[in-house]
Amino acid sequence: MSEARGRPPPFHPGTLLSRFYRVQALVRLSETRMYYLVDDDRPDQRSRRCWHCGDEDTPRTESVCGACGLTFPDRTQFLLSVRWQREGYQPYVDFYEKGLVHPGILTAEDVFHHEGLLCTVVPYHNEALMLDEGAPFSMERVLHLAQRFAGLTAFLHHHGVALGDITRSCFLLRPDEDRVFLFDPDVAMATDGPIPDDLRSQETRAISRWLMDYVPVNQHPLANFLQQSSGGKHGSPMDYGRAVETLYDELTPSPVPAGLAALTDVGLCRMLNEDNWGWNELDDGAHLYVVADGMGGHEAGEVASSLAVETLCASARRRFDDAPAIAEEALENLLDEAFQEANNTVKGTAEEAGTDMGTTLVTALVRGRLALIANVGDSRAYLLRDGVLYQVSRDHSLVARMVDQGRITPEEARNHPHSNILLRTVGTERNVEIDIFRVDLEPGDRIMLCSDGLWGEVPDEEIEQIMNHYADARICARELLRAAHRGGGRDNITVVTVGVEAG
Numbered sequence: 252m253s254e255a256r257g258r259p260p261p262f263h264p265g266t267l268l269s270r271f272y273r274v275q276a277l278v279r280l281s282e283t284r285m286y287y288l289v290d291d292d293r294p295d296q297r298s299r300r301c302w303h304c305g306d307e308d309t310p311r312t313e314s315v316c317g318a319c320g321l322t323f324p325d326r327t328q329f330l331l332s333v334r335w336q337r338e339g340y341q342p343y344v345d346f347y348e349k350g351l352v353h354p355g356i357l358t359a360e361d362v363f364h365h366e367g368l369l370c371t372v373v374p375y376h377n378e379a380l381m382l383d384e385g386a387p388f389s390m391e392r393v394l395h396l397a398q399r400f401a402g403l404t405a406f407l408h409h410h411g412v413a414l415g416d417i418t419r420s421c422f423l424l425r426p427d428e429d430r431v432f433l434f435d436p437d438v439a440m441a442t443d444g445p446i447p448d449d450l451r452s453q454e455t456r457a458i459s460r461w462l463m464d465y466v467p468v469n470q471h472p473l474a475n476f477l478q479q480s481s482g483g484k485h486g487s488p489m490d491y492g493r494a495v496e497t498l499y500d501e502l503t504p505s506p507v508p509a510g511l512a513a514l515t516d517v518g519l520c521r522m523l524n525e526d527n528w529g530w531n532e533l534d535d536g537a538h539l540y541v542v543a544d545g546m547g548g549h550e551a552g553e554v555a556s557s558l559a560v561e562t563l564c565a566s567a568r569r570r571f572d573d574a575p576a577i578a579e580e581a582l583e584n585l586l587d588e589a590f591q592e593a594n595n596t597v598k599g600t601a602e603e604a605g606t607d608m609g610t611t612l613v614t615a616l617v618r619g620r621l622a623l624i625a626n627v628g629d630s631r632a633y634l635l636r637d638g639v640l641y642q643v644s645r646d647h648s649l650v651a652r653m654v655d656q657g658r659i660t661p662e663e664a665r666n667h668p669h670s671n672i673l674l675r676t677v678g679t680e681r682n683v684e685i686d687i688f689r690v691d692l693e694p695g696d697r698i699m700l701c702s703d704g705l706w707g708e709v710p711d712e713e714i715e716q717i718m719n720h721y722a723d724a725r726i727c728a729r730e731l732l733r734a735a736h737r738g739g740g741r742d743n744i745t746v747v748t749v750g751v752e753a754g
Contacts, residue, residue, distance in 0.1 A: 258522055259335055259368060261285060268370060269363045272331060279380055281420045282517045282524060284435065285333040288375065329360070330375040330423075332435040333368050339415065340369045345441035346412050347371075355403040357423055357432035371435040381422040381431070383732075385514035385725040387467040390504050394473075394495055396431060397462055401492035403433060404454040408446040408488065415439040417457035448487065455491040456481050467507045468530040468538045468749075473498065508538070510697050510750020512724035516732050518704055519740030525552035526702050526745040531564035533571040537582075537618035539564055540747050544630050544702040546676065547601075547608035555597050555608040559677050563593040563614065579621060583687055586616050586623055590685050594627070597678030609678040613644055615698050617749060622690040622698060627677050630745075631706055633714070634690060635697040640715035643688050643698075647675035665707070696751040705731060705746055708738030724748050 258280070266274040272289040279286040306318035334340075347362045361372040388396070407414065414421075415437035423434045439453070440446065459480035466474045476498060485491040517524040525545035532538055543559045545552030566589035571577060577585060593612065601608045611628025624632040626644040629651070634641045645651070649672040650664040659667065677683060690698075697718065706714070713734060721727035728746050735744045 257335075258285070259333075259366075262287065262333075268331070268365050269361075271361075272329065272370075272372065274331075275328075278330070279382060280517070280519055281382055282522065283334060283336060283418075283437075284420050286380065287331045287333070289329050289331045289372070291327050291329055291372075328375045329372050330378070332371045332373075333365075334371075334435070335368055337367075337369075339437055340364075342415075342438040342441050343369065343371075343436075346436075346438045349410060349412070349441065351407070351410055351412070353403060353406050355399055355406075355431075355433055357434045359435070373434065376425070378423040378425050378432070381419040381424055382516065383514075383729050384419070384424060385512045385728040386465045387507055387511060387513070388465040389507060390467065390470050390473055390502060392429075393462055393465055393470075394498055394502075396465075397458065397477075397495045398492055399431070400458045401455065401488045401495060404458070404488040405492070407454075408451055411440075411442040411444055411446060412438060413440040413446045413450060414454050414457070417454060417461055419461065451487040452483055452485065455485050455488055456483055458491075464513070467505070468511060468540070469505050469508055469532050470502070471532040472502055474531075508749065509752050510724045510748055512728040513745075513747040514725075514728040514732055515745040516704075516735075516743065518743050519736055521741075521743055523553060524743045525556055526704065526743040527553070527556035527560045528700075528745050528747050529560040529564050530747070531568050533568055533616075533618075534575060537571065537616065538749070539567050540615045540617070540698070540700055540749055541612065542614075542630050542700040542702055542745050542747055543610045543612050543677070544628065544704075544743065544745070545608065545610040546673075547606055551601075551604075551606045551608035552610070554600070555610040555678050558600060559593045559597050559610045559612050562596045563589050563612070566592040567616070579618075582616060582618065582621070582623055583689075586614070586625055586687065587685055590614070590625055590627075591682060594677045594683045595681050598681050601678055609676040611673070611702070612677045613700050615700060615749065617692070617698070620692045620751070622692055624688040624690060624698075625685050627675050627683055627685055628673050630700070630702045632688075633699045633701070633711075635699065635715065635718050636693060637695070638715075638719050640711055640718065642711070643690060645686055647686075648673050665710075692751045694751055694753040698749050700747040701731075702743060702745040704740075704742035704744035705735050707742060708735040708740065708744075718748075724750065 261277050262274045264274055275288040277287055309317045347359055357373050359371045359373055363370050421436045423432045459477040463477045513528050515526050527543045530540045541560045541563055543556035545556030570585050611630040613626040613630040613632050616623040624643045629646040629648045632644040634643050650667045653659045654661055654664050717730050721730055731746050732744050
C-alpha cells in the first residue's frame with residue numbers, strides 16, 4: 252500500500268525548519284515538490300562546503316574556498332525542496348548518504364525530516380527550475396542532454412543507484428553556463444553493489460520520454476529516435492549513449508521555426524496535471540500543434556488527454572505518409588478524420604476501462620500561409636495579428652452558449668458558477684462534431700493554443716500585452732504561465748505558440 256498523500260500546506264515566510272533554515276519565500280509548486288528559498292544561520296557550523304569542488308575543510312570565517320579558490324557569497328542562500336510521497340523517502344536518504352560527487356549532480360548539503368516531510372537543501376546560485384523552461388531546445392542541445400544523462404546514469408548504476416520517475420522537477424538549469432543538473436531525484440533503489448544489467452533500461456526510457464517534449468517540430472527523425480528509445484530499444488545507458496553519438500553525424504540541424512514554444516504546468520491548486528500538448532511534422536511544409544485538457548480524475552483525465560494528443564498526431568502523420576501530395580482542399584477532411592480517430596480511441600478506451608474519461612482538444616494544422624484550427628471543448632486557439640489578439644475557436648460550454656444568447660456578458664461568464672460545464676468533449680460520444688476554422692496567415696502572425704487554465708485566469712487584454720511584450724516565444728510562454736499563477740492558478744495551465752515568418 253502506497254503511503255502517498257496530498258500536497259501539504261505551504262510553509263509561511265519566516266518558518267524555521269530543522270532549527271537552521273528560515274523560509275524566505277515559496278518559489279514554486281509542482282505535482283510532487285514544493286521549492287523554497289531559505290537562509291542558513293546555524294551558529295555551530297565551523298566549516299563551509301564548497302558547492303563548486305565539494306571541499307568541506309574551509310573554515311566558515313574564510314571567504315574563499317581553500318581548495319579551488321571560489322569566493323563564497325557574504326550571505327548563503329539555499330534552495331530547499333520538500334517532498335511528501337513517503338515511499339520514496341528511504342531510497343533517497345540511502346542515495347544521499349552515499350555522498351556521490353559528479354559534475355551532473357547538484358549535491359545536497361543537507362537532507363532532513365520536518366513534520367513528516369523530507370527536505371533537501373542545496374546552495375542556491377540563481378539556478379532556474381526546469382519546470383519554467385519551455386520547449387523546444389535546439390537539436391544539438393537535446394542530443395547534448397541525452398549524452399550527459401546517459402553518462403550520469405551509467406555513473407549512478409555503477410555506484411548502485413537506480414532512479415525512479417524522471418521529470419522536469421528533477422533538474423535545475425544554470426543559464427550562464429548552459430548546464431543542467433540532477434537535483435533531488437526520485438530514487439528507486441540505492442544498493443551497495445552495481446545495478447544489475449536487467450534493471451538498467453528504466454532511466455534511458457524515462458529520459459527519452461522527457462526529452463521528446465523538447466524536440467522542435469521540424470526534427471521528426473530525432474523525435475522518432477526518442478520515441479523508439481522510450482519504448483525500450485536501448486538496454487543500457489552505454490548502448491543509449493553510443494546510439495546518441497551516431498545521431499550527431501546522421502541528423503541535419505534545422506532552424507527552430509519562428510515563434511515556437513510550449514509549456515505546461517500543474518498550477519497552484521491541483522495535485523495532478525491532466526493537460527497535455529504535442530506537435531508533429533506532417534511533411535516538409537505542414538505541422539500540427541495540439542493542446543488537450545483531460546477530465547475524469549487520476550488515471551482518467553491525464554490518460555484521455557495524452558491518448559487524444561498521441562492519436563491525433565500519429566493519425567495525421569500516417570495520412571500524410573499514405574498520400575504525400577495532399578491538395579489544400581483535402582486538408583480539412585484529413586484533419587476531421589484524424590480528430591474523429593482520436594475521439595473514438597478515447598471513447599473506446601473509456602468503455603474498456605469503465606470510466607467516464609474525456610478531454611478537450613484544440614489543434615492548428617499549419618501549411619505555408621494556411622492554418623486550419625479545429626476544436627472540441629473550451630481549450631482555445633487565438634491569433635495575434637498586428638498586435639491585436641483574436642479568439643479563433645469557439646467554446647463548447649454552457650456559459651459560452653449563454654453569452655451567445657445574450658443572457659450573460661463575457662465578463663460574467665468568467666466567474667459563472669457553471670463555467671466548468673462543457674456541452675461537447677472528446678471521448679464522450681462517438682463521431683463527435685468538430686468545429687474547423689480557416690485562417691489565411693500573414694507575415695508576423697502568431698497562433699496561440701491554450702487550456703482554460705490560462706484564459707480562465709488571465710484576461711485576453713493581458714494575454715495580448717504579454718505576447719506583444721516578449722519577442723522570445725519561450726520566454727513569452729513562461730510569462731503567460733506566471734500570469735496564470737498570479738491570477739490564482741486554480742487549474743492546470745498549458746500554452747503552445749507558433750509564429751509565421753515575416754517576409
